[in-house]
Amino acid sequence: MIRRIARWAAVAAGLAVGGQAHATGGSYTICVNFGLSYTDGATGDHLTGSSYHARGTTIRMTRHSDNYTNDFTLDSNGCVTNTFVTSATWTIELVFKATVLGNSIELRKDPAVDASEPIYKMLLDSSFTTVDGAAPIFTFGGGTTPADLSNIMAAAVYGIANRNGGLSGVTYSFRYGGTNCPGSAFGCYCTSVDCTSNYRTVNVPAALAKYKYGILHEMGHAMSDEANGHLGSDADCGGEDDACTGGDVDQGLHRMSSKEYNSCAASEGIAHFFSVLVLDDDTVTDCIIQKHYAPDWDSTGTVTGNESDTFSCEIGVDGVTPPPPAPSIPAVPSHDFLGNYDHGNSGDCIPTGTISENRGTEYDWLRMFWDLHTDHAIDWPDILLQWNLADPDSWNSNGNGHGTSYPAGGMSDAAGNLYLNYQSDYDAAAAWNGTNR
Numbered sequence: 217m218i219r220r221i222a223r224w225a226a227v228a229a230g231l232a233v234g235g236q237a238h239a240t241g242g243s244y245t246i247c248v249n250f251g252l253s254y255t256d257g258a259t260g261d262h263l264t265g266s267s268y269h270a271r272g273t274t275i276r277m278t279r280h281s282d283n284y285t286n287d288f289t290l291d292s293n294g295c296v297t298n299t300f301v302t303s304a305t306w307t308i309e310l311v312f313k314a315t316v317l318g319n320s321i322e323l324r325k326d327p328a329v330d331a332s333e334p335i336y337k338m339l340l341d342s343s344f345t346t347v348d349g350a351a352p353i354f355t356f357g358g359g360t361t362p363a364d365l366s367n368i369m370a371a372a373v374y375g376i377a378n379r380n381g382g383l384s385g386v387t388y389s390f391r392y393g394g395t396n397c398p399g400s401a402f403g404c405y406c407t408s409v410d411c412t413s414n415y416r417t418v419n420v421p422a423a424l425a426k427y428k429y430g431i432l433h434e435m436g437h438a439m440s441d442e443a444n445g446h447l448g449s450d451a452d453c454g455g456e457d458d459a460c461t462g463g464d465v466d467q468g469l470h471r472m473s474s475k476e477y478n479s480c481a482a483s484e485g486i487a488h489f490f491s492v493l494v495l496d497d498d499t500v501t502d503c504i505i506q507k508h509y510a511p512d513w514d515s516t517g518t519v520t521g522n523e524s525d526t527f528s529c530e531i532g533v534d535g536v537t538p539p540p541p542a543p544s545i546p547a548v549p550s551h552d553f554l555g556n557y558d559h560g561n562s563g564d565c566i567p568t569g570t571i572s573e574n575r576g577t578e579y580d581w582l583r584m585f586w587d588l589h590t591d592h593a594i595d596w597p598d599i600l601l602q603w604n605l606a607d608p609d610s611w612n613s614n615g616n617g618h619g620t621s622y623p624a625g626g627m628s629d630a631a632g633n634l635y636l637n638y639q640s641d642y643d644a645a646a647a648w649n650g651t652n653r
Protein backbone atom coordinates (compact mmCIF):
# COMPACT_ATOMS: atom_id res chain seq x y z
CA MET A 217 0.00 0.00 0.00
CA ILE A 218 2.79 2.36 0.90
CA ARG A 219 4.66 1.55 -2.28
CA ARG A 220 1.65 2.29 -4.47
CA ILE A 221 1.09 5.65 -2.85
CA ALA A 222 4.71 6.58 -3.32
CA ARG A 223 4.67 5.69 -7.02
CA TRP A 224 1.52 7.63 -7.61
CA ALA A 225 2.97 10.66 -5.84
CA ALA A 226 6.10 10.54 -7.99
CA VAL A 227 4.15 10.35 -11.20
CA ALA A 228 1.89 13.16 -10.13
CA ALA A 229 4.85 15.38 -9.25
CA GLY A 230 6.43 14.66 -12.62
CA LEU A 231 3.31 15.64 -14.46
CA ALA A 232 3.06 18.82 -12.46
CA VAL A 233 6.64 19.81 -13.22
CA GLY A 234 6.26 19.04 -16.90
CA GLY A 235 2.99 20.85 -17.20
CA GLN A 236 4.00 24.02 -15.42
CA ALA A 237 7.44 24.29 -16.95
CA HIS A 238 5.87 25.34 -20.20
CA ALA A 239 3.94 28.06 -18.45
CA THR A 240 6.40 30.05 -16.30
CA GLY A 241 9.40 27.89 -15.48
CA GLY A 242 12.97 27.92 -16.63
CA SER A 243 16.46 28.03 -15.19
CA TYR A 244 18.76 30.58 -13.63
CA THR A 245 22.44 30.64 -12.69
CA ILE A 246 23.99 32.31 -9.66
CA CYS A 247 27.74 32.93 -9.53
CA VAL A 248 29.91 34.32 -6.74
CA ASN A 249 33.19 36.16 -7.12
CA PHE A 250 35.47 36.55 -4.14
CA GLY A 251 37.12 39.96 -4.32
CA LEU A 252 40.44 39.00 -2.77
CA SER A 253 42.69 41.54 -1.08
CA TYR A 254 45.82 39.85 0.17
CA THR A 255 48.91 41.85 0.97
CA ASP A 256 51.32 38.97 0.45
CA GLY A 257 52.15 36.73 -2.44
CA ALA A 258 52.75 39.39 -5.05
CA THR A 259 55.09 36.95 -6.74
CA GLY A 260 55.23 33.22 -6.92
CA ASP A 261 51.69 32.17 -6.24
CA HIS A 262 48.60 31.32 -8.24
CA LEU A 263 45.82 32.41 -5.92
CA THR A 264 44.31 35.49 -7.48
CA GLY A 265 40.80 36.89 -7.49
CA SER A 266 38.39 34.66 -9.36
CA SER A 267 35.01 33.03 -9.00
CA TYR A 268 36.94 29.77 -9.18
CA HIS A 269 37.87 30.30 -5.55
CA ALA A 270 34.26 30.40 -4.34
CA ARG A 271 33.83 26.82 -5.45
CA GLY A 272 32.21 24.50 -2.99
CA THR A 273 30.79 27.37 -0.97
CA THR A 274 27.15 27.29 0.11
CA ILE A 275 24.33 29.44 -1.26
CA ARG A 276 21.22 29.61 0.91
CA MET A 277 17.95 30.64 -0.74
CA THR A 278 14.84 31.50 1.28
CA ARG A 279 11.50 31.92 -0.52
CA HIS A 280 9.60 34.98 0.61
CA SER A 281 6.13 33.47 0.29
CA ASP A 282 6.61 30.66 2.80
CA ASN A 283 10.17 30.91 4.20
CA TYR A 284 11.08 27.64 2.45
CA THR A 285 14.88 27.35 2.60
CA ASN A 286 17.26 25.41 0.39
CA ASP A 287 21.07 25.23 0.36
CA PHE A 288 23.12 24.82 -2.83
CA THR A 289 26.81 24.14 -3.29
CA LEU A 290 28.67 26.25 -5.85
CA ASP A 291 30.40 24.23 -8.54
CA SER A 292 34.04 24.42 -9.63
CA ASN A 293 33.33 27.71 -11.41
CA GLY A 294 31.75 29.26 -8.33
CA CYS A 295 28.26 28.95 -9.83
CA VAL A 296 25.07 27.00 -9.39
CA THR A 297 22.28 26.50 -11.96
CA ASN A 298 18.78 25.65 -10.82
CA THR A 299 15.51 25.02 -12.61
CA PHE A 300 12.20 26.32 -11.40
CA VAL A 301 8.55 25.70 -12.16
CA THR A 302 6.92 28.83 -10.89
CA SER A 303 8.59 32.19 -10.59
CA ALA A 304 9.11 33.32 -7.00
CA THR A 305 11.08 35.87 -5.01
CA TRP A 306 13.91 34.75 -2.76
CA THR A 307 16.52 36.04 -0.37
CA ILE A 308 20.00 34.81 -1.28
CA GLU A 309 22.75 34.47 1.31
CA LEU A 310 26.29 33.21 1.05
CA VAL A 311 27.08 30.83 3.89
CA PHE A 312 30.79 30.49 4.61
CA LYS A 313 30.69 26.74 4.59
CA ALA A 314 32.32 24.89 1.72
CA THR A 315 32.60 21.30 0.59
CA VAL A 316 35.67 20.46 -1.48
CA LEU A 317 36.98 17.00 -2.36
CA GLY A 318 35.07 15.36 0.46
CA ASN A 319 36.27 17.79 3.11
CA SER A 320 34.45 20.70 4.69
CA ILE A 321 35.54 24.20 5.60
CA GLU A 322 33.59 26.31 8.05
CA LEU A 323 34.23 29.94 8.86
CA ARG A 324 32.81 30.73 12.29
CA LYS A 325 32.57 33.80 14.43
CA ASP A 326 35.06 33.90 17.22
CA PRO A 327 33.55 32.90 20.57
CA ALA A 328 34.96 36.10 22.03
CA VAL A 329 32.82 37.98 19.50
CA ASP A 330 29.73 35.78 19.52
CA ALA A 331 29.49 33.01 22.09
CA SER A 332 27.19 30.94 19.91
CA GLU A 333 29.90 30.78 17.21
CA PRO A 334 27.59 30.76 14.18
CA ILE A 335 28.97 30.26 10.73
CA TYR A 336 29.38 33.58 8.92
CA LYS A 337 26.73 34.53 6.37
CA MET A 338 26.61 37.41 3.90
CA LEU A 339 23.46 38.77 2.25
CA LEU A 340 23.77 38.67 -1.54
CA ASP A 341 20.27 39.71 -2.61
CA SER A 342 17.19 40.41 -0.50
CA SER A 343 14.68 40.06 -3.36
CA PHE A 344 15.88 37.86 -6.19
CA THR A 345 13.07 36.92 -8.56
CA THR A 346 13.51 33.76 -10.57
CA VAL A 347 13.31 34.56 -14.28
CA ASP A 348 14.34 32.18 -17.04
CA GLY A 349 17.90 32.97 -18.03
CA ALA A 350 18.71 35.09 -14.98
CA ALA A 351 22.44 34.96 -14.23
CA PRO A 352 23.51 37.38 -11.50
CA ILE A 353 27.15 37.45 -10.44
CA PHE A 354 27.73 38.53 -6.86
CA THR A 355 31.10 40.01 -5.97
CA PHE A 356 32.24 41.28 -2.65
CA GLY A 357 35.50 42.26 -1.08
CA GLY A 358 37.65 45.34 -0.98
CA GLY A 359 39.34 45.73 2.37
CA THR A 360 36.41 45.45 4.75
CA THR A 361 35.19 42.52 6.80
CA PRO A 362 33.68 40.63 3.87
CA ALA A 363 37.06 40.85 2.18
CA ASP A 364 38.71 39.20 5.16
CA LEU A 365 36.13 36.45 5.09
CA SER A 366 36.55 35.86 1.38
CA ASN A 367 40.33 35.92 1.80
CA ILE A 368 40.20 33.16 4.39
CA MET A 369 37.64 31.09 2.54
CA ALA A 370 39.42 31.37 -0.80
CA ALA A 371 42.79 30.34 0.66
CA ALA A 372 41.30 27.40 2.54
CA VAL A 373 39.30 26.18 -0.45
CA TYR A 374 42.34 26.57 -2.69
CA GLY A 375 44.44 24.62 -0.20
CA ILE A 376 42.01 21.70 -0.07
CA ALA A 377 41.39 21.71 -3.80
CA ASN A 378 45.10 21.57 -4.60
CA ARG A 379 46.52 19.55 -1.74
CA ASN A 380 43.99 17.72 0.38
CA GLY A 381 46.73 15.37 1.53
CA GLY A 382 44.65 12.30 0.84
CA LEU A 383 42.42 13.20 3.77
CA SER A 384 38.64 12.95 3.52
CA GLY A 385 35.70 13.61 5.78
CA VAL A 386 37.61 16.33 7.61
CA THR A 387 35.97 19.56 8.77
CA TYR A 388 38.43 22.43 8.96
CA SER A 389 36.97 24.96 11.34
CA PHE A 390 38.24 28.53 10.98
CA ARG A 391 37.42 31.30 13.42
CA TYR A 392 37.74 34.89 12.34
CA GLY A 393 38.25 37.87 14.61
CA GLY A 394 39.24 38.08 18.23
CA THR A 395 42.54 36.94 19.66
CA ASN A 396 42.26 33.40 20.83
CA CYS A 397 45.86 32.45 20.36
CA PRO A 398 47.88 32.03 23.53
CA GLY A 399 50.99 34.13 23.24
CA SER A 400 50.29 35.30 19.72
CA ALA A 401 47.94 37.84 18.21
CA PHE A 402 48.76 36.79 14.68
CA GLY A 403 46.84 33.56 14.40
CA CYS A 404 47.28 30.01 15.50
CA TYR A 405 45.99 26.50 15.18
CA CYS A 406 44.62 25.21 18.44
CA THR A 407 44.72 21.60 19.47
CA SER A 408 43.25 20.34 22.70
CA VAL A 409 46.73 20.68 24.12
CA ASP A 410 47.47 24.33 23.60
CA CYS A 411 44.07 26.01 23.48
CA THR A 412 41.38 23.98 25.17
CA SER A 413 38.60 26.50 24.70
CA ASN A 414 39.05 26.37 20.94
CA TYR A 415 39.59 22.74 20.28
CA ARG A 416 40.87 22.00 16.81
CA THR A 417 40.33 25.35 15.17
CA VAL A 418 42.31 27.67 12.96
CA ASN A 419 42.10 31.10 14.57
CA VAL A 420 42.49 33.96 12.12
CA PRO A 421 42.54 37.47 13.58
CA ALA A 422 42.07 40.37 11.19
CA ALA A 423 45.84 40.86 10.97
CA LEU A 424 46.34 37.36 9.56
CA ALA A 425 43.42 37.49 7.14
CA LYS A 426 45.52 39.59 4.72
CA TYR A 427 48.20 36.89 4.41
CA LYS A 428 47.42 33.89 2.25
CA TYR A 429 50.73 32.26 3.19
CA GLY A 430 49.83 32.81 6.84
CA ILE A 431 46.30 31.42 6.53
CA LEU A 432 47.65 28.34 4.76
CA HIS A 433 50.45 28.01 7.31
CA GLU A 434 47.87 27.63 10.08
CA MET A 435 45.91 25.25 7.87
CA GLY A 436 49.12 23.23 7.47
CA HIS A 437 49.17 22.80 11.24
CA ALA A 438 45.54 21.68 11.12
CA MET A 439 46.19 19.19 8.32
CA SER A 440 49.26 17.65 9.97
CA ASP A 441 47.25 17.37 13.17
CA GLU A 442 44.45 15.63 11.29
CA ALA A 443 47.01 13.22 9.85
CA ASN A 444 48.28 12.52 13.35
CA GLY A 445 44.86 11.72 14.77
CA HIS A 446 44.41 15.07 16.54
CA LEU A 447 47.25 14.35 18.91
CA GLY A 448 49.10 17.54 18.04
CA SER A 449 52.86 17.80 18.19
CA ASP A 450 54.93 18.22 21.29
CA ALA A 451 56.62 21.39 20.06
CA ASP A 452 58.79 23.43 22.41
CA CYS A 453 59.27 26.80 20.77
CA GLY A 454 60.82 28.40 23.82
CA GLY A 455 64.42 27.31 23.45
CA GLU A 456 66.79 28.98 21.04
CA ASP A 457 70.10 30.74 20.74
CA ASP A 458 71.68 28.81 23.55
CA ALA A 459 75.45 28.80 23.31
CA CYS A 460 75.44 31.59 20.72
CA THR A 461 77.92 34.09 22.08
CA GLY A 462 79.61 35.40 19.01
CA GLY A 463 77.91 38.76 18.80
CA ASP A 464 74.86 37.61 16.94
CA VAL A 465 71.64 39.22 17.99
CA ASP A 466 68.99 36.93 19.38
CA GLN A 467 66.54 36.18 16.58
CA GLY A 468 63.70 35.81 19.03
CA LEU A 469 61.35 32.93 19.44
CA HIS A 470 59.47 31.08 16.81
CA ARG A 471 60.84 32.79 13.71
CA MET A 472 61.78 31.47 10.31
CA SER A 473 65.47 32.00 11.06
CA SER A 474 65.63 31.45 14.82
CA LYS A 475 67.51 28.55 16.34
CA GLU A 476 64.92 26.31 17.95
CA TYR A 477 64.45 22.86 19.31
CA ASN A 478 63.72 20.57 16.40
CA SER A 479 60.26 19.85 17.80
CA CYS A 480 59.32 23.47 17.09
CA ALA A 481 61.32 23.84 13.90
CA ALA A 482 59.83 20.67 12.41
CA SER A 483 56.24 21.50 13.40
CA GLU A 484 56.57 24.98 11.94
CA GLY A 485 58.51 23.68 8.95
CA ILE A 486 55.75 21.34 7.83
CA ALA A 487 53.21 24.18 8.18
CA HIS A 488 55.42 26.53 6.13
CA PHE A 489 55.83 23.76 3.58
CA PHE A 490 52.09 23.32 3.12
CA SER A 491 51.69 27.02 2.36
CA VAL A 492 54.33 27.01 -0.36
CA LEU A 493 53.19 23.63 -1.68
CA VAL A 494 49.71 25.06 -2.26
CA LEU A 495 50.67 28.46 -3.60
CA ASP A 496 53.78 27.54 -5.59
CA ASP A 497 52.24 24.44 -6.99
CA ASP A 498 53.41 22.33 -9.92
CA THR A 499 54.50 24.95 -12.40
CA VAL A 500 56.48 26.97 -9.88
CA THR A 501 59.90 25.68 -8.96
CA ASP A 502 61.48 28.47 -6.96
CA CYS A 503 59.54 28.01 -3.72
CA ILE A 504 58.89 31.68 -3.08
CA ILE A 505 57.34 32.43 0.27
CA GLN A 506 56.25 35.75 1.73
CA LYS A 507 55.94 36.20 5.46
CA HIS A 508 54.50 39.05 7.48
CA TYR A 509 58.02 40.00 8.57
CA ALA A 510 61.48 40.04 7.05
CA PRO A 511 63.84 37.58 8.75
CA ASP A 512 67.08 39.03 10.07
CA TRP A 513 69.14 36.37 8.35
CA ASP A 514 72.55 37.73 9.36
CA SER A 515 71.52 38.37 12.96
CA THR A 516 72.68 41.96 13.03
CA GLY A 517 69.59 43.08 14.87
CA THR A 518 68.16 45.05 11.96
CA VAL A 519 66.66 44.11 8.65
CA THR A 520 69.11 45.40 6.09
CA GLY A 521 70.38 44.91 2.56
CA ASN A 522 68.58 42.24 0.67
CA GLU A 523 66.77 40.86 3.68
CA SER A 524 63.14 40.83 2.66
CA ASP A 525 59.81 39.38 3.71
CA THR A 526 59.88 37.58 0.35
CA PHE A 527 62.49 34.89 -0.09
CA SER A 528 63.09 31.54 -1.67
CA CYS A 529 63.08 28.15 0.00
CA GLU A 530 64.55 26.47 -3.07
CA ILE A 531 67.92 28.10 -3.06
CA GLY A 532 70.52 26.54 -0.83
CA VAL A 533 71.78 29.04 1.66
CA ASP A 534 75.22 28.57 0.18
CA GLY A 535 73.94 30.61 -2.72
CA VAL A 536 74.96 28.02 -5.29
CA THR A 537 71.88 26.47 -6.84
CA PRO A 538 69.79 27.80 -8.29
CA PRO A 539 70.32 31.57 -8.46
CA PRO A 540 68.02 33.40 -6.11
CA PRO A 541 64.88 34.48 -7.95
CA ALA A 542 64.09 37.24 -5.51
CA PRO A 543 65.74 39.26 -2.76
CA SER A 544 66.79 36.45 -0.59
CA ILE A 545 69.35 35.21 1.80
CA PRO A 546 72.95 36.29 2.24
CA ALA A 547 75.21 33.60 0.91
CA VAL A 548 76.91 31.56 3.61
CA PRO A 549 79.34 28.71 3.16
CA SER A 550 77.15 25.77 4.01
CA HIS A 551 73.92 24.25 2.82
CA ASP A 552 71.94 24.56 6.00
CA PHE A 553 71.12 27.76 7.77
CA LEU A 554 71.64 26.50 11.30
CA GLY A 555 75.09 25.28 10.35
CA ASN A 556 76.07 28.87 9.69
CA TYR A 557 74.17 30.34 12.53
CA ASP A 558 76.96 32.48 13.85
CA HIS A 559 77.64 33.87 10.37
CA GLY A 560 81.36 33.91 10.80
CA ASN A 561 81.46 35.60 14.15
CA SER A 562 83.60 34.22 16.91
CA GLY A 563 80.91 32.38 18.84
CA ASP A 564 79.73 29.06 17.58
CA CYS A 565 76.09 28.11 17.77
CA ILE A 566 76.82 24.54 16.82
CA PRO A 567 79.58 23.50 19.17
CA THR A 568 80.60 19.89 19.45
CA GLY A 569 78.73 17.99 22.09
CA THR A 570 75.17 17.47 23.05
CA ILE A 571 74.00 21.06 22.69
CA SER A 572 74.28 20.72 18.91
CA GLU A 573 71.69 17.97 18.94
CA ASN A 574 67.96 18.36 18.56
CA ARG A 575 68.26 21.94 17.26
CA GLY A 576 67.13 23.36 13.94
CA THR A 577 65.57 26.30 12.19
CA GLU A 578 62.12 26.51 10.64
CA TYR A 579 63.79 27.57 7.42
CA ASP A 580 65.94 24.44 7.22
CA TRP A 581 62.97 22.18 7.89
CA LEU A 582 60.91 24.01 5.26
CA ARG A 583 63.66 23.51 2.67
CA MET A 584 64.07 19.88 3.66
CA PHE A 585 60.36 19.18 3.02
CA TRP A 586 60.52 21.13 -0.25
CA ASP A 587 63.56 19.15 -1.42
CA LEU A 588 61.98 15.88 -0.32
CA HIS A 589 58.99 16.75 -2.49
CA THR A 590 60.69 18.28 -5.52
CA ASP A 591 64.00 16.41 -5.66
CA HIS A 592 62.87 13.04 -4.32
CA ALA A 593 59.27 12.99 -5.62
CA ILE A 594 57.68 12.41 -2.21
CA ASP A 595 54.17 13.79 -2.27
CA TRP A 596 52.13 15.48 0.44
CA PRO A 597 50.01 12.46 1.46
CA ASP A 598 53.15 10.43 2.12
CA ILE A 599 54.74 13.27 4.06
CA LEU A 600 51.61 13.47 6.22
CA LEU A 601 51.75 9.73 6.80
CA GLN A 602 55.42 10.02 7.68
CA TRP A 603 54.53 12.77 10.13
CA ASN A 604 51.95 10.53 11.75
CA LEU A 605 54.32 7.56 11.93
CA ALA A 606 57.01 9.75 13.50
CA ASP A 607 54.74 10.31 16.53
CA PRO A 608 55.29 14.07 16.89
CA ASP A 609 53.00 14.05 19.94
CA SER A 610 55.51 12.02 21.91
CA TRP A 611 58.81 13.51 20.80
CA ASN A 612 61.50 14.46 23.26
CA SER A 613 60.74 18.10 22.64
CA ASN A 614 63.63 19.87 24.35
CA GLY A 615 66.34 17.41 25.23
CA ASN A 616 69.95 17.30 24.05
CA GLY A 617 70.10 14.03 22.20
CA HIS A 618 69.23 12.03 19.17
CA GLY A 619 67.51 8.83 18.18
CA THR A 620 64.04 7.79 17.20
CA SER A 621 62.41 9.53 20.16
CA TYR A 622 63.65 12.86 18.80
CA PRO A 623 62.26 14.68 15.74
CA ALA A 624 65.27 14.04 13.48
CA GLY A 625 65.52 10.34 14.25
CA GLY A 626 61.78 9.86 14.45
CA MET A 627 61.22 11.32 11.00
CA SER A 628 64.01 9.23 9.50
CA ASP A 629 62.70 6.09 11.15
CA ALA A 630 59.18 6.80 9.88
CA ALA A 631 60.47 7.27 6.33
CA GLY A 632 61.80 3.73 6.51
CA ASN A 633 58.40 2.34 7.41
CA LEU A 634 57.16 -0.45 5.18
CA TYR A 635 54.37 1.76 3.82
CA LEU A 636 56.71 4.58 2.81
CA ASN A 637 60.11 3.03 2.22
CA TYR A 638 61.99 6.20 1.31
CA GLN A 639 64.41 6.47 4.21
CA SER A 640 67.49 6.92 2.04
CA ASP A 641 65.80 9.77 0.17
CA TYR A 642 64.69 11.34 3.41
CA ASP A 643 68.10 11.02 5.01
CA ALA A 644 69.71 12.66 1.98
CA ALA A 645 67.33 15.63 2.12
CA ALA A 646 67.76 15.92 5.88
CA ALA A 647 71.53 15.80 5.72
CA TRP A 648 71.69 18.42 2.97
CA ASN A 649 69.46 20.81 4.86
CA GLY A 650 70.81 20.11 8.33
CA THR A 651 67.61 18.76 9.86
CA ASN A 652 69.36 15.54 10.87
CA ARG A 653 70.85 16.85 14.11
Ligand SMILES: [Zn+2]
Pocket residue numbers: 433434437483484487
Ligand atom coordinates in the same frame (compact mmCIF):
# COMPACT_ATOMS: atom_id res chain seq x y z
ZN1 LIG B 1 53.02 27.87 13.00
